[in-house]
Amino acid sequence: MVQKQLESYREQFREYKMTPQRRLILQTLLENREQHLSAEELYALLKEKDSEIGLATVYRTLELMEALSIVHKLNFGDGRSRYELCQPHTEHQHHHLVCLRCNRILEVKEDLLQQLETLIEKEHGFQILDHRVSFYGYCSDCQKNETTGEGANG
Numbered sequence: 001m002v003q004k005q006l007e008s009y010r011e012q013f014r015e016y017k018m019t020p021q022r023r024l025i026l027q028t029l030l031e032n033r034e035q036h037l038s039a040e041e042l043y044a045l046l047k048e049k050d051s052e053i054g055l056a057t058v059y060r061t062l063e064l065m066e067a068l069s070i071v072h073k074l075n076f077g078d079g080r081s082r083y084e085l086c087q088p089h090t091e092h093q094h095h096h097l098v099c100l101r102c103n104r105i106l107e108v109k110e111d112l113l114q115q116l117e118t119l120i121e122k123e124h125g126f127q128i129l130d131h132r133v134s135f136y137g138y139c140s141d142c143q144k145n146e147t148t149g150e151g152a153n154g
């Protein structure tokens with residue numbers, strides 16, 4: 001499954017070669033699709049597979065893949081850039097739910113914004129191609145822990 005997906009990226013690398021390390025980085029991103037990894041987290045995972053790989057290579061490759069629209073950089077205000085594989089061009093970016101307590105990042109796959117998009121396009125004559133939406137708050141687990149944690153006696 002991942003192998004097949006990897007092949008489909010060959011074209012997106014254009015004149016750049018799909019070197020073994022670039023391939024491994026892409027594979028690791030595919031295997032951790034919903035993780036929103038930072039360069040450092042990605043590096044830690046890569047190290048387990050290829051001890052030769054360096055952090056500088058990871059940074060450079062992410063930069064290249066960003067320029068080639070293979071990944072995009074996300075910023076959730078916690079001081080580190082995270083990376084996510086781009087979706088097909090026909091789809092709008094999914095939304096992110098950022099938990100301020102456990103720093104988990106959840107995804108909302110449904111667009112839910114069509115009504116707003118239509119309104120904006122009509123009112124402002126602006127053609128919307130995509131959007132980045134992040135919601136900040138507390139995930140359901142953290143809300144549960146909050147109530148059980150404080151309610152328990154001794």
Ligand SMILES: [Zn+2]
Pocket residue numbers: 092111113114117131
């Ligand atoms: Zn949309």
Ligand SMILES: [Zn+2]
Pocket residue numbers: 099100101102103104138139140141142
């Ligand atoms: Zn949480």
Ligand SMILES: [Zn+2]
Pocket residue numbers: 034036084094095096107
């Ligand atoms: Zn995401």
